[in-house]
Amino acid sequence: MMRKRDLFRHGAALLTTCLGLLAGAAHAAYPEQPVRLVVGFPPGGGGDLYGRTLASALGKHLGQTMIVDNKAGAGGNIAAETVARARPDGYTLILAMSGNLGSAPAIRPSLPYKVPEDFVPIAQLVETPFGLMVGSNSKIKTVQEYVAAAKGGKLTYASTGTGGAAQIVMEMVKQQAGLDILHIPYKGSGPALNDLYGGLVDSFFAPYTPLMGQIVGGKLRLLAVSTAKRVAAMPNVPTLKESGIDVVMTQWYGLAAPAGTPKDVVDTLSRAVKAALQDPELIKVYRADGAQESTLAGDAFRSFIVKDIANYKRAVERGNLKAE
Template sequence: MQKNFPQRRGIRALLAVCLAGLASVAMAQYPDQPIRLLIGFPPGGGGDLYGRTIANELGKHIGKPIVVENKPGAGGNIAAELMTQAKPDGYTLLLAMSGNVGSAPAIRSNLPYKVPDDFVFISQLVETPYGLVVSGDSPIKTIQDYVARAKGGKMTYASTGTGGAAQIVMEMVKQQGGLDILHVPYKGSGPVMTDLMSGLVDSFFAPYTPLMGAINGGKLRLLAVSSEKRVPEMPHIPTLKESGIDVVMTQWYGLAAPKGTPQPVIDKITQSVKQAMQSPEVLRVYRADGAQESSLTGAAFRDFVLKDIANYKRGVERGNLKVE
């Protein structure tokens, strides 16, 4: 029996070489089928628009269609969980964003996934500032009016969910400005708009770019944005920082894959994303209304995510928010 050991070891070594060869062939042929992109929002929202825009262009460069699958719920966490459970073969990607990989790890200790351990961060795509808005009929005309009223008595602000990125950033705003504003969580921007228009809630804090139709139409009034500088297309709208509230945060979106996805596959996706991001149509969508495309990839993108989580953790601490 002992005389067969060397022969068995030789067979195992041969099998290992064959499997490695097959894997190399598979990687060289990647992709040989459509790729799915999980988006944690229903169709029609800002995140969905950004995801579908890159999916359409990326498919042209990578050689196979990118099929969008909307998996809404839990602030995008459901989509993130599904991606981390997928086979790490490059055929399942996630539209990662501030909520499911930024604020969620900062406020939830019971997430079914770990950031950054369960992710391969491929490329950041776009950043958009948050905006503080009121109804177009509101007597509050400026950010100064808002601050004065908030300091003079309780006000309310809406967000699209307790523990979400927008709530945490608004808690930073409250802390920095010394404001007394009650948080009213909603399940989506639709119900917020209804109550904002009827006066049941005083204000809404959210990424403002999906709201530009209502802002331009006079239904909403944008008081301030959370970017470092004023948005060139809206030079009359001040930043929170220049208004005395030192908060600079953005809602961002990017592409991620499951942990263990082969590096040659990640490299091919990354290169294809770089080509897709040169498309005039992609840039038109991403630059609309003050959003800005990003070029962070790989380790630089991962480092950005870690810094973002740290910023949200500080917001959680400052706002004395409950960590779940």
Template sequence: MPTPRRHFLRRSAALLAVAVFMALVGIAHAAYPEQPIKLVVGFPPGGGGDLYGRVIANALGKHIGQAVIVDNRAGAGGNIAAETVAHARPDGYTLILAMSGNMGSAPAIRGNLPYKVPEDFVPIAQLVETPFGLMVSSNSKIETLKDYVAEARAGKLTYASTGTGGAAQIVMEMVKQQASLDILHIPYKGSGPALNDLFGGQVASFFAPYTPLMGQITGGKLRLLAVSSPRRVPSLPDVPTLKESGIDVVMTQWYGLAAPAGTPKEVVDTIGRAVEKAMKDPELLRVYRADGAREATLTGDQFRDFIVKDVANYRRAVERGGLKAE
């Protein structure tokens, strides 16, 4: 066989091999997902954020072609969950319920996080924003926010949050600064353990996003003293805002979906399309819109930019208050 012809055939074979490989890669991406997807949530089962995670997991599973299973990794205000996902294989089978705590306040107050925000993640979509609430047990002698302030000024109170350096702690520290209050912070690994001690009298109050806890509030186990929204919640007309009560703090906590950095764009796009459909699910909207919370619409780069700005906002609050991670 002449040398030029042999060279031509070898080159053709090589090109064919490359074409087959690229086709197989395309098929692999097109086949996603081929197994259940894990959604890592930084709260224990029954905690506040756990509800939002389970609702999106259920709705997402209906549209992405595989079950989405919640994996609770509680602790450190959601930072354990974020570290887990930051170091996970970037194949689209491990996602995180990102939130203000592990993606906003933690990078602002901690200089030694085992992950970087937003560099270690691919933000996919913001899901919901919810106000914070100051709560006490229904057995508490504190009936109103005025009572709470008076009690704090008369003697040291305690308040629980879902973790040191979390969004709830920093926002409650803003409340303390605005009202000149001395209240001891007691961190917990999620709402569930915090509520157990609140009901048991081991801690005096709890500051957290209140909307996932409406069952306990309407059921008479929790007393909601004030909310951090800009105006009163229509379904809770008797509960004042912090601002109208003279404490100028207006903040909300957000939740969203993110994947590990390096996740293929085709996979991220597939998840994004499924999230868009899931966000129209009537049950999801019912839960997300309940009692002052609202669904969000930011996706992709817009969500990434929002996270960057959120970190900057928390960092300013940390610096103004001289706060440090405990």
């Protein structure tokens, strides 16, 4: 007859085995309910469009509804904090971006989350270039004329906020070209563009893809883009690098989960993202106006984020920049 101690050990081992099988079954069945994608933008913006396009395509391959949860504010940092504190079960994900997982950690040491420690980077999705722009009524028509004007006297440039990715990248431009250009921060591109058109500010630096309507319509003049190569859709627009300003940076968007998310869940999401990135509708949206889908995933995406933070941090330190 089995002694009580042996019976207890046998029962405990059986219980552990059953729990393991149940956990494995739960993970294997992922996802069993709708998945929330937290987006750090209000509805209707470029980032929101990328997030909703991803949610639609990803939901098809996961076999579950993807719910977009807009948590705008603080440059996407509220969304990042929400996901960093979420239960790591694969049912709360974030549309990560260069703002909340790149420039913010470089300029805001007191963030309530850590990058990349508090996240599992799953895949980079799309990159969109920054653009140096002037109004159509500006006398400046080339990067060379812009540099000459900056060296000949004070120029101003607008961005969508102090401490944001665009301001830090423009700081890189200033450092590389040896320019002294006064930064004028705005709360959004709308007010910045109004003052640009009105001649109250000389230039605007931001991701240009949401502004293609104004560029094509002749209200904005795009002087240069921040990609390594010229954008195929605009072959006449040079890169900053070929114009003598060695800056190659992009505004990127990706998918990440809270740290501690089980590997099999992450693997399921990775496979779904890979399949979603072949979706014709998603490719059409992501490639519109010069953006380009990415192939970085897993550890490669994590390494990219670490390098991106380091690039931003160097510009922050050299320019002695401070967040708002």
